[in-house]
Amino acid sequence: MSWQRHLRPTLAPLEVYDVPPSSAPSRMHANECPEPWPLEVREAFAEIVRELELNRYPDTSGRSLRRALAARHDCDPERIVLGNGSDEIISGLMTALSGAPGAGYLVIPTPTFVMYAHSAQVFGVDVREVPLNDALQLDAAGMRAALPGAAVCFLARPNNPTSSLWDAELIHGLVREFPETVFVIDEAYAAYEPGCSLWDPTGPSNQVHMGTLSKIGLAALRVGYCIAAPELALALNKVRHPYNVSQTSIAVAEAALTRFADVQASLLATTIANRGRLVELLRRVPDAELFPAHGNLVLLRLPSDARAHGLVTQLEEAGVRVKDVSRVPGLSGCVRVSVGTVEDHDRLAHALGLR
Ligand SMILES: Cc1ncc(COP(=O)(O)O)c(C=O)c1O
CATH class of the missing domain: 3.90.1150.10 (Aspartate Aminotransferase, domain 1)
Known part of the structure; x- marks a missing residue:
């Protein structure tokens, strides 16, 4: 007998996500x-970091950065939850949306970003995969067959690793047809396809927008976020660790998104x-x-x-x-x-x- 018997059994088959330095x-x-x-912008960032009180905690939920993101997305900052990268948001969503009696599963088109399934598997949530068609587009019939009973569905748009952009009308339709499923529209790469965003501040409460600064010039900061209905944002804030984004990241990101937009x-x-x-x-x-x-x-x-x-x-x-x-x-x-x-x-x- 060893302490190892206490390890969560769902971890054994999982691999560590690791990218060796290059x-x-x-x-x-x-x-x-x-x-x-x-260079002049990096010098301005350095000046911002120099002025930080490193002996103090950051803001618990990154209020100033949430306000800057809210201005970009024309929404109430209270709906925005920050993560240490959107990886942490994915994990937070899986924590918040699993464990209920008769809890649902995760639906993902595949291939897609690996951390959706990984996070679900950590919590023992079943993953139903719907293979993309030969053109790497969503299989509408396959999605409709898999979604009844799903707790959450992640849709990366554009998708990684395929770079494909899935049909907007189909996604709007699925969000309406399955109101008991939370659809997370992951727009990590949307900046590279101007005009493609499905974000709508007045959209249905089961549609979540997820974004990250990692793909738009600030990967080192580890800042991701989502914009969710107030009740889901509240649940995510209960799961989220306080102070989860460092003051260095908050301050530099805020300057990048405002002064240096x-x-x-x-x-x-x-x-x-x-x-x-x-x-x-x-x-x-x-x-x-x-x-x-x-x-x-x-x-x-x-x-x-x-x-x-x-x-x-x-x-x-x-x-x-x-x-x-x-x-x-x-x-x-x-x-x-x-x-x-x-x-x-x-x-x-x-x-x-x-x-
Ligand atoms: C589609 C997609 N979403 C989210 C992420 C995670 O981004 P981060 O945790 O750096 O915010 C990635 C990273 O490659 C990605 O490809």
Whole structure:
């Protein structure tokens, strides 16, 4: 007998989400915004950090940052809950929406972001997967068959790792047809498809908007958030640890979203423009099939897993790190490439023998 018998049995089959640090000159594997903030903005951030009282606790719920986000989303700040990255929001939602008598399960289209299923499995919540169709779009009939009785459904729009943008009308319809299911519309990558957001401050109470600063230039801060109906926001705040976002992150994020909003917009616009060149380059990889890209990531398929591994290794040796997703069910032969800077794309072109 050992203390290990007390471990939650749901943990045994799970893997630790880990990404080994990379010193590759071109890191095109993590779907970050590749553009660095200009030096003068980084100096302003440093000044903000210098003035912080590091001996004091941060605000318990990041009120000032919630106000800045509320202004962006035209909603009551009380509806916004901050997380240490949206990973923490996902876990908070699964905690709040599980454990009730006769509790429902999680429905997710697959492939999608891995942390939805991971968080559900930690809590022993059943996961019902609905495979995407060949065009990597939602299977409407499959979703309708899976949703009755579901507690929660995460829909990443655009999706990771497919970069696909799922039909808005279908999603609006599902949210209306299944009012007992909480639909979390994860818009982590929406900034890369201007105008695509489904966020509506007057929308139904079972629709949650989830966002993150990680993909829009601030991954190091670990700030995610959701906007939920007041009753769900209250439940999430009961689950959330107080002081879960550091004062450094609160203060820098607030400045980035307000004083430096124009600079941030230009970093994103540059990345959207550079996605075009990446797509052009990847199209020229022999035998590659490219899927339409709506986020800051591009998915391509090669005729075999071996060819996918070969491409990833060839790029790695040239200092370009991309993600081999060929083992993900439904993505055989696939490689995910995050948009880089002009220099990253030059390096990639050189590695591929292209100009
Ligand atoms: C669709 C999607 N949602 C959420 C996240 C998590 O973001 P974070 O925890 O950095 O806010 C990711 C990260 O890759 C993602 O791809």
